[in-house]
Amino acid sequence: MMTSKNGRASFSASPSALLAVPYSHTNGETRNFDLTTSSQDTTIYTAADPSYILSQLKSSEWLQRYGLKAQKLTFDQILQQIGFKRVESFNAPLGKTVGAKYAGNIYHEIQHDNGDRYVLTCRPEKLGEYRSRLIRMLNLLRKRLTFITSGSRRIFGIIGEPSVCFVCDCKTTDHRILNQVQLALITLFKEQVTKIKRFNIIWVSNDNEQFQQLPIDVTTTTVDQAIDWISNRKCTRSKISISATCEAMLKAFNNAVHSIYFISEGNSSDLAREMLRDNIVKTRLSSNAPIPIHVVSLFCHNNDTETFLQSIAQTADGSYMSYKINNEIIDLKVPSNLNDPTRIKLQDNKLQFGINALIPKTEHPNDTSLMYKEILQCQNIIDRLEKILGFVRDENVNPIQKIDTTKSLDSLTLSNKINKNENNLQRSLVIQSSALFNNDEKDMASIDWLKIYGIDAQKLDFFSVLQSAALRHCDGVVTLLKSPDGVNRKNDYTPAGTVIKSNDSNNYIIERIDLPGIQSNISRNDIFLDSNLCLLECMEAKSFAFIKYPNDSRQCYCPSVILHHLEHDSNTKVRFYDCYIEDLANNQFVIPINKQQFEHYSILRIEKEKSLxxxxxxxxxxxxxxxxxxxxxxxxxxxxxxxxxxxxxxxxxxxxxxxxxxxxxxxxxxxxxxxxxxxxxxxxxxxxxxxxxxxxxxxxxxxxxxxxxxxxxxxxxxxxxxxxxxxxxxxxxxxxxxxxxxx
Missing domain, CATH: 2.30.30.140 (SH3 type barrels.)
Structure with missing residues (x-):
């Protein structure tokens, strides 16, 4: 704390002192974190990076120009440059497939995923060069991914067409949501529209206001005018016609642009779904060159609406983006413009974070998913080259004394561990079947060998391994009774459920069939499988069972006693734990239990009923x-x-x-x-x-x-x-x- 010239205490010089005194807060501003992330962050991009990282190209076109295939860095292309394919063909006179041996066993062999074998002719230094190129390429791909997921590209995707018409459908009456939409559009114009040639804007309303009658050229002046025009849009006070959105889209088709961006806020497009869809389809069918429609959903929390908007994009050969606020945190800051000498008022700012809600279908991948796929492919190629490099190490380090082309990379690693003094460099990644058998086993038929050494003989098949630790597949539907000890029990009747997963060695997560949102942690001792079910008519008199309580929609099983089977009737007289007696049909299924279980679960159920x-x-x-x-x-x-x-x-x-x-x-x-x-x-x-x-x-x-x-x-x-x-x-x-x- 410091003292100012007028003698009053000042806390502005010490941020930690601010927390030591009472403070109040005033309403601040709301900021969208995704829109504040800059694509020009110098900590991410350097002067050495190529300029095409920041280009306004869709990912499909960008990868076609600058991706792995364009740089000749796919695994197929690399194999063709570091070796040659081993030729094998079918010889008709001999009646078998024959192949040539190339230079004995001087060169290594690599087997591709499709079965083709390549003879490796390059030195490790050449492989190292390709590995370095791939690592640089991986870094560029990651920076490109950062670029297309920052700022307005996170919300609208990449605007790559030369001329665009934006149709903004924002019918909200909440000025806060309108401000969010306006901020997103302003960021879009500053970051992306400035990089295209021509544009226009249509705002859905009863008058369907247009920024200009026809698309205009992009200049600093026109972009600033468009930003001011967007900022002046107000919340609707009167009811908007249900046909307003359709009329706005028809105006957009008359703009003669390369693409239309339909930007829908919340449920604004729900008023006339079928009318909108029919108009779009009919207009595109009547056009010689149909204009693609890219759909952007903003702040929509209705899955049905998002599905409808996505179908519009697919019908109109466009892309689909969905963005909504996922989280909001308080960001308290000391205001700089308050007339408070003590400066103990804090500004209550809010920082919002969003998500891209709906994952597009695989047949229509978006820009982000294409880049992810390219990054994974690049990483996979690097891993495979590193494996090859480990296999063909510098011969100066591991001199050749004996060459054996029948063993694999794995056998090389094992052999080097066991016989370090032999320094035996293995040259082939292809395993011949003769290397797997001893002399006594070579003459055995496969069926005989498998009977002795196969997976079934060793009890290593999938179901044998899981038999002692898992429920059988047919027993996926179970009846659960109560929570294990130490868990807060709320229901002790027994609804049907499905095993979701094992929680530990003796407990399972069970999900109710009638209410899928309810899951419970149940002890294995309190789970009864479908395989335990039997017909009521098969139960002996004076025995015990779980039976569905009559006239109860919950279909819950309750502990009961089988009194006796009725003569000349298809019913059995049953007494439930609460002394209620009923004649039940013999063809219903029950779960047999013993006397101790009957007493135990009856006490639990009665205690539950009394607790209410x-x-x-x-x-x-x-x-x-x-x-x-x-x-x-x-x-x-x-x-x-x-x-x-x-x-x-x-x-x-x-x-x-x-x-x-x-x-x-x-x-x-x-x-x-x-x-x-x-x-x-x-x-x-x-x-x-x-x-x-x-x-x-x-x-x-x-x-x-x-x-x-x-x-x-x-x-x-x-x-x-x-x-x-x-x-x-x-x-x-x-x-x-x-x-x-x-x-």
Whole structure:
């Protein structure tokens, strides 16, 4: 801390002192980190780098000009320059394939992936030169990848056409999103549009505003004017016509440009999907030279919309890019322009990070995926050359004393370790079958040899190795009972599940079949396989089994006792753990258990049912035919029913199947899941369907189910609700509730 001339304390000279005093913060600016990354960073690019690293070429064209094949650095091209192909052909008179020996065993042989063998004639120094060239090429490819994934190229891809028309469809009413779109477009014009020849802009609105009537030449003045024009666009206050986007695209086709870039914000293009698609297809079909349409999706969190936009790009022979904000962090900074002598107010800036959301299909690779593929190919060639270099070392270091062309690189390594004094340089990468057998085995038929020495004989086939450590394939569907000791148990009934993976030696991650978003860590002792199932009619009287509890949509297995089979009937009388007795059909499947297991799981289930008493729940009120808040007062009847005091002070009874609360396992929400969600207007829970999920997963956009059969034409109500206040339900339960509420 320092003292200023006027005697007041100043903290500006010591950043650490700032943290020692109380401070407040003011709203700052929001910056997109991806747009602030500069492609001209001097720490990445040097003066020695070729200028074509920063060229505005699509990756396909760039690789065609400057890639591995253009530099004659593919593995095929290198093989042709460091050796020659060994000729082998079929000799008709002899009736067999014959080949020539080249200079005895002076030269090394290399076998290519396709089976061709090449005789290596160059020295190690030549191989070292190719390796150095490939390493330099790898560095250039990595710098090129950095260039095409920085700044506006991260969002829009590379604008490589000489003339372009941009169609901007931004119908948002949120000025913050509009500012993000404007900032992205301004960065695009500063970084890429300045490098093409002609351009135009159309902004989708009721008037479909155009920057110019026809594309204009790119100059410093026209680019600055375009940036000002984009900055002056405002959020729409009136409803935009559903045909506005189609009309804007038709105007773009009249601009006589090399390509159209359709930039769609959020769900702006959802108003008239089929109209838009039909107009694009018809216009392109009627054109002698169809213009490709490249689609850019900005800040869209609806997977269905992204799929539609991608289909537009594929239909119009264009590329597809999707970009949305993935994360946001607080960046506190000391402001430089505040009139605060103490300087203890911090500016609350926000730094945003985005992702390219949708991975393009393999038949339509984008610029980034093509560069990744080239980088992997280059690295693979370097690895193979290093392997060859290790094989053909300088003969001055390893003098030749005996040449054997029948052993491989691996046998060379092993031989050098065992017989270091022999210095025997092996010359061939091709293994002849005679090197694998001793004299006694040469005359054995293959079938006899495999019976003695084969994989099956050694118990090394895939299933033999996994037999003792894994579940059989047919047992992928299992019944899970409870969590292992030490894990917080929330459900002790037994739904069907699927084994996802082994967590450790005795525990498995199981995913519910009816609710795929719910996974549990289950001990192997509490997992029952499909192979354990048997028919109820095969069970003996007084035996024990897990049987599906009747009239329960959860289809959960509960411990039971087989009382006796009914004579002259296809049923069996069964008593469940809660003393509920039912006649069940003999043709249903059950899981046999012993008496100790019956007692153990019965105690667990009863303890679970008792633990619900006094808990606050959301439950179905049969009398009101609606889901209401309430409190469980007591366990009545067989134990599956509870006495509920509802929020309106009335009381009634309800089965646990219709009760939801803190004891309900939380599910990871998915699009089109059915849920119970609160309607703030009526302050009650209703059936709904998930339409979209926020990026952080904390909020859901849901559409409530209309149960009024007399008013089917009414528009379904939508709302945004916190995900933590909803309960995911199965399709079976949804159908059951629909039937109950409409009866």
């Amino acid at each position: 008493i006094n808990q606050v729940i959301v439950g179905l009120n049969d009398e009101e035919k609606k889901f209401m808040l309430g409190t469980i007062k007591d366990r009545v009847g067989t134990g599956h029913r509870y006495s509920i005091e509802w929020c309106d002070t009335n009381e009634s009874k309800q089965n646990d199947e219709h009760l939801f609360g803190a004891f309900t396992l939380r599910n990871k929400h998915r699009i089109n899941d059915y849920v119970l969600a609160i309607d703030d207007d009526d302050t009650i829970y209703k059936l709904a369907k998930v339409q979209s999920i926020s990026n952080d997963g904390k909020n859901l956009k849901v559409q409530f189910i209309n149960l009024n059969t007399n008013n089917d034409n009414s528009l379904p109500k939508e709302a945004s609700v916190p995900s933590m206040t909803t309960f995911v339900i199965t399709i079976e339960y949804f159908n059951k509730i629909i039937h109950l509420l409409r009866t």
